[in-house]
Amino acid sequence: xxxxxxxxxxxxTAVVLLVLFVAVDLEARGGxxxxxxxxxxxxxxxxxxxxxxxxxxxGGSFSSRSSASGARGQSGRAQAGQSMQxxxxxxGATDRTQARQQGSSTRQQGRQDASGxxxxxxxxxxQNRQDTSSNRQDTRQQGATSRQDNRQDYGQNAQDNRQDYxxxxxxxxxxxxxxxxxxxxxxAAVGAAVGYAAGATAAYYTTLxxxxxxxxxxxxxxxxxxxxxxxxxYSGSGVTYVVVNPPAGY
Amino acid sequence: MRYMKFFVALALMWSLTLLPAAxxxxxxxxxxxxxxxxxxxxxxxxxxxxxxxxxxxxVTIRDGYDVLQESGQKIEFGEVRNIVLRRxxxxxxxxxxxxxQKGLVLFDGKDIIVFSGKDKVFAKAxxxxxxxxxxxxxxxxxxxxxPLAMMFLSRLPFEIxxxxxxxxxxxxxxxxxxxxxxxxxxxDEVDFQIWIPAEGEPLPRRIVITYKHDDxxxxxxxxxxxxxxxxxxxxxLFVFAPxxxxxxxxxxxxxxxxxxxxxxKPAKKKGGKK
Numbered sequence: 001x002x003x004x005x006x007x008x009x010x011x012x013t014a015v016v017l018l019v020l021f022v023a024v025d026l027e028a029r030g031g032x033x034x035x036x037x038x039x040x041x042x043x044x045x046x047x048x049x050x051x052x053x054x055x056x057x058x059g060g061s062f063s064s065r066s067s068a069s070g071a072r073g074q075s076g077r078a079q080a081g082q083s084m085q086x087x088x089x090x091x092g093a094t095d096r097t098q099a100r101q102q103g104s105s106t107r108q109q110g111r112q113d114a115s116g117x118x119x120x121x122x123x124x125x126x127q128n129r130q131d132t133s134s135n136r137q138d139t140r141q142q143g144a145t146s147r148q149d150n151r152q153d154y155g156q157n158a159q160d161n162r163q164d165y166x167x168x169x170x171x172x173x174x175x176x177x178x179x180x181x182x183x184x185x186x187x188a189a190v191g192a193a194v195g196y197a198a199g200a201t202a203a204y205y206t207t208l209x210x211x212x213x214x215x216x217x218x219x220x221x222x223x224x225x226x227x228x229x230x231x232x233x234y235s236g237s238g239v240t241y242v243v244v245n246p247p248a249g250y
Numbered sequence: 251m252r253y254m255k256f257f258v259a260l261a262l263m264w265s266l267t268l269l270p271a272a273x274x275x276x277x278x279x280x281x282x283x284x285x286x287x288x289x290x291x292x293x294x295x296x297x298x299x300x301x302x303x304x305x306x307x308x309v310t311i312r313d314g315y316d317v318l319q320e321s322g323q324k325i326e327f328g329e330v331r332n333i334v335l336r337r338x339x340x341x342x343x344x345x346x347x348x349x350x351q352k353g354l355v356l357f358d359g360k361d362i363i364v365f366s367g368k369d370k371v372f373a374k375a376x377x378x379x380x381x382x383x384x385x386x387x388x389x390x391x392x393x394x395x396x397p398l399a400m401m402f403l404s405r406l407p408f409e410i411x412x413x414x415x416x417x418x419x420x421x422x423x424x425x426x427x428x429x430x431x432x433x434x435x436x437x438d439e440v441d442f443q444i445w446i447p448a449e450g451e452p453l454p455r456r457i458v459i460t461y462k463h464d465d466x467x468x469x470x471x472x473x474x475x476x477x478x479x480x481x482x483x484x485x486x487l488f489v490f491a492p493x494x495x496x497x498x499x500x501x502x503x504x505x506x507x508x509x510x511x512x513x514x515k516p517a518k519k520k521g522g523k524k
Contacts (some may be wrong), residue, residue, distance in 0.1 A: 042297040053327050055317035057463045057468035060397025061389075063459045170390040171399045221497065224415060228322060234373035236503035237353075237395040239366055242505060 054236065059173030173236070203243040204235065217247035224250075290417040290433050294444065297452040298407040306336040308481040309453075309474055313397055314348075315325060315467035324466055334481060338380040340488045344398070355396060356490050357384045363490045364394060371499045372492055381402075392501045397458065413437040418430055422448060426455045427475075439463060453477045 056064060208230065212223035223230040223241060229250070230241040301307075315326035328348040335341050339359035346352050352367040357377075362384055365372040375392055377384045383405045388394045396402075400409050420432040423445060430445040445456040459470045492498075 040426065051319055051325050052317055055315070055468055056464035057315040057459070057470040058317060058327070059395055059401055060313060060315065060399075060459065060470040060472065062400050062409070062437065062459065066464055153521070169388050173389055173395045173397075185493070201355060229507075232371060232499045233502040233505055234364055234366075234371070234499060235393060238351075239369045239371060239499070242502065 058237075059171075061169075061171040061173055063169045063172045083084065117217055204233065204240045205230075206238065206240055215247060217249070220247070222247050222250075263511035276503075287416065287418055290419045290435075291414075292432075293419075293431055293446055293452070294410060294414070294417050294433055294435065295407060297446050298410045298445070298455060300452050301401060302404045302406040302477055303366055305336075306479070306481055306483075307335045308332070308476070308478045310476045310484075311398070311472050311474055313470065315397075315470040316466065318464075318468055320468035322466075324468065331397075333383070334480075334487060335481050336488075337404065338482060339384070340483075341381050341384070341402065342483075342488055352491070353432065355388070355394075357388075358488045358490070361486060361490075362392070365490065365492075365496075370493075370496045372490065372496060373499055373501045374490075392503050394501070397470065403470055420519060428455070429454055451477075451479070451481075 071200070081091045208223060208225055210225040212225050215222045215224060220231060222244070223232070224246075227247045229244050232239050233242050234240070253508050259311065267393045286308055295404075311331045311333060312328070313331070316324045317325055318324050324327055330346050332344045333342070341355070341357040343355040344352070345354065354363070354365040354367075354372075356363045360376065362375045362377050363372055375387075377387045378420065382405055385396065387397050388396060389399055400406060403409065414435050417433055417435040420434050420443070423430045423432045425444055426447075428450070429448045431448050432443065432445050434441070434443050439462075440459050442457060442459045444454050446452050446454055454474055455509070457472045461468050463471075470523055
């Protein structure tokens with residue numbers, strides 16, 4: 001009797017262990033399958049050399065612009081805000097420091113002038129206190145002027161902060177690796193490139209959408225894809241293609 | 251009495267069970283750190299001072315970096331760069347990317363030149379002055395890429411002091427070509443680790459930068475080898491002589507940009523010739 005009971009217990013235990021093993025194995029295989037599926041989607045989505053080489057870490061700098069632009073290594077259109085920041089980064093650090101000092105003096109003088117004007121305005125209003133309607137209007141104007149001053153101060157402070165940020169982040173290289181289909185609005189030019197860019201637009205690409213027709217005009221190579229014309233320019237770590245107007249005669 | 255024996259045996263078994271765990275925990279205690287935060291900062295600044303005061307050096311840098319793709323997949327790319335630097339105003343970096351593309355960044359004291367072998371084009375910008383000014387201009391104004399640019403500057407100690415918030419000693423690593431102190435530093439925006447030889451010249455062997463605020467926290471790493479503090483480069487090494495067929499193109503930052511225009515918009519034809 002005891003022997004029969006032991007056999008039953010052992011058999012039951014073996015069955016439980018077998019079920020557990022199968023369950024764990026299926027779970028493992030299922031996980032692997034999901035992982036593989038994920039990889040497949042990634043490769044199909046970015047295959048054919050579609051992987052971006054540009055990202056937050058590609059610059060190898062000791063700073064990061066992530067807090068300003070939410071940098072991420074992917075294709076796509078840059079935000080307008082980022083474009084404006086790019087433009088503001090053009091000036092040299094020394095120039096910016098000098099400009100800040102001058103700007104600060106100007107703003108201080110401006111605030112003093114505005115304060116004096118407001119005091120004078122207040123005095124004038126006291127003399128015309130009987131005109132209730134006029135008085136209310138003056139009060140509203142003063143409030144509006146004050147708010148405008150505050151907004152200007154805030155805006156200027158924010159701009160100063162951004163400029164300080166760029167001074168401290170001079171080595172932060174991050175330019176999205178835009179493949180064709182994405183564009184970015186570039187900032188103001190640093191110096192000038194002779195013979196180039198009369199009519200160049202701000203859209204630039206790392207690759208062209210076709211095998212272009214090359215036309216040399218005025219010593220400059222133009223690349224044509226359909227109705228679009230491009231010039232080559234250096235940006236980041238390589239050559240980019242900038243949308244330009246057609247060369248003369250085309 | 252029988253119960254007493256049972257409890258003694260149980261206690262003994264329990265102790266034997268916990269003994270290996272206790273031994274493992276003891277083994278996991280970190281080895282005594284060679285120094286505190288102040289010593290770590292001293293070591294870091296010693297490296298910064300040494301590099302910034304070296305009148306010339308050459309080094310090979312093999313680096314790699316993560317790029318987070320739209321799919322969420324992280325892909326690593328890399329390159330090898332051979333650097334030759336001669337203060338105050340000469341610099342050359344020969345680059346070979348992991349995809350085989352070769353390039354060059356050069357400063358001859360007057361002009362900054364970048365060259366792409368694949369496209370057979372180069373760009374040149376005038377920037378007379380010292381290397382510090384040229385490197386800063388290259389990145390901040392011309393928007394070009396030069397990994398670890400900060401390490402090439404004579405103001406490196408100032409940059410380190412300005413940015414680093416804390417440094418700690420991780421361990422004395424013995425798996426590099428020479429025993430190295432492994433330091434971990436934090437700035438407001440990135441964390442970085444650096445391996446500095448425990449003895450001799452404090453020329454870094456490895457750097458890892460983590461962009462902690464960026465999606466996926468990508469990393470940039472660089473291994474340094476073949477340090478030479480007394481290279482004797484000929485002046486011609488810092489002269490760019492484009493081969494036949496190599497064309498000059500502008501830096502994008504130098505182009506006069508007009509209003510943004512959609513690429514899909516057909517360009518206006520100014521004439522009938524095609």
